Amino acid sequence: MGTSHGSKPTLTSIARSLDLSIATVSNVYNHPERVSEGLQQRVLEAARKAGYPGPDAVARQFRRGKSDTLGVLFTDELSFALRDPASVSFLSGVASACEEAGLNLILVPAGPPLQTNRISSVSNAIVDGFIIYSVPDDDPHLQTALNRNLPSVVVDEPDSAPDTDWVGLDDQAATFELAAHLLAQGHRRIGVVTTRLGVSRYNGPATEERWLRARYAVQRNRILGLVNALAASGIPADELVVEERFDNSVEAGTAGLHALLDRRPDLTAICCLGDVLAIGALEGARQRGLSVPDDLTITGYDDVPEASRVGLTTIRQPLIEKGKIAGQMFLTREQGMPPRRRVLPTSLEVRRTSGPAPLQG
Amino acid sequence: MGTSHGSKPTLTSIARSLDLSIATVSNVYNHPERVSEGLQQRVLEAARKAGYPGPDAVARQFRRGKSDTLGVLFTDELSFALRDPASVSFLSGVASACEEAGLNLILVPAGPPLQTNRISSVSNAIVDGFIIYSVPDDDPHLQTALNRNLPSVVVDEPDSAPDTDWVGLDDQAATFELAAHLLAQGHRRIGVVTTRLGVSRYNGPATEERWLRARYAVQRNRILGLVNALAASGIPADELVVEERFDNSVEAGTAGLHALLDRRPDLTAICCLGDVLAIGALEGARQRGLSVPDDLTITGYDDVPEASRVGLTTIRQPLIEKGKIAGQMFLTREQGMPPRRRVLPTSLEVRRTSGPAPLQG
């Protein structure tokens, strides 16, 4: 294309070459109805010849004061978040809402810890607002995002962020329902595989003290729900064996199951606090020659697409819907509106990986 | 936070309140080493009090001329792309590369057709360059992106875009290998389930004429590879039965398998041109009471994570790696460099869903 003689074409250079005002050229792109047909054609033609791709995006948004872009803040490395089908389904819902509204979507990793006055990704992202997805309590990036004073909605965690909209689940109630199901099936010795409870890498048993102080509200509430249900049946909290894995991966689920069963071979049910972990646990059971659910019950959480295909008993949450709602909350937020709080329904999906507790050998 | 008396704080307002130049305040954020410790503290303190979140992102990037943001252009609705684990793995690789380089990632849907001089998402996105992911030949959004004269890399399709880097596979060679495997196992009557060959919604049989003209290079080349291999064994092209589905989903795979088998119950192998379709086809076989691979061989393409878990015979491509390479190509592109072309290796993964052709009944 006929670019390249001289400097980059701009609105100004096009206007000058046609002996028009820059306002008119701008109008051709922004308000074509204000410009006569003939002039429009002349301008577009000149632009084409000059290799002018239309108004510069940054300058435009600078002037207009908005970017038509929504930021999604992930706690984790992006590449990790994208390996978790639950996050991906959520994101897909956000994307639907964005597309309808003509918004672009920018993925912002919380990434490495902040330096005090260095400009981070979160500060640097050009967005009209944030969706903050599942971030630990007191995350510094969360603060940074909130400081920008843009309309934001928090998803899942932290469970109370001041002055922002929130959408998430009642995790305690949901796991209570799961526990009730397991108890009804005769399970008494239950193990839990959870993802990280703290921000630094740790894999191993999690004491009650540890999970009670977990910086991730979701995991904390899920375990709490389980414990409360057991307590209601007279099973003390320290009966619940919890194994923690930093990563949320299939491999972590397999490893978690082995760790649990090595420690307590008498467990009859393993509750994984995410489907990906559960799928890994299923593989672990296979490796040990245990048949599911006859020898061992395994459950998940989230109901990702693969869960139904492998027959996983799990707690369903409306992942895509959650993303759509988060997007909508952003779109409908208005100045001075009080923060909204939206609790989404969950349901227990009983499938093939859970069954009655085996009789004691 | 103590905002809200008067207008939004800016670099200028902070500078004025401290009786400093704006350059100094800017330096506190951008070049702290140029400012004395004491002054830094004073400025940061004043900023905190005023609720100033640091230099405005748009203004900053406007001035600097770069946005530290990479755009990924998807052909499809974003929400669809995110439902395809192959795209997601790819994206995850791109994200890795971006994170290392401190880039943000913006997801740009090609979305609805362009109006001539209206500003589209692609024009409006604030990015330093594009990764163009699997877009049909002659896509107008591709043109728009390329017109911006930003460093861009095309992934998979179209297979020849002028003046841009490209990364993808040798799809013909890859499917040739697959066909050779099937032929060796005695398969002669082979069906194909492909995703869309054109841009408008169509589900049904695809004639040779149709797939030869497919606007999606990937599908075209995969089918061509199959046909060539069959031809080499004396099986004419029109022996290959191709069923097309617009969506790339599990459901489409199931429907595709049924359509194929309703039409030609004597098929012994079904090649799905994507793993998600193959997973759906597996379900279809189950519904028909066919045992895989004894009654029917089913194969996929891509080797997404779930493929190995269900034992799917498939062609493996390095999805995450592909994303990383695309990101790296963008990062390492330099002015005046000739376009680079990177062909990634594929390999046939023989697993449990393929086997010898059943003897004729």
Place this chain on the structure above:
DNA sequence: CTGAAAGCGCTTACAG
């Protein structure tokens, strides 16, 4: 170590 000045490219009232 700190400051005065230019200017990035555009859109938007407003006037004619």
Place this chain on the structure above:
DNA sequence: CTGAAAGCGCTTACAG
């Protein structure tokens, strides 16, 4: 239907 002018908030040489 077209144009002159202001100004969005910042960073960067450059000078002192």
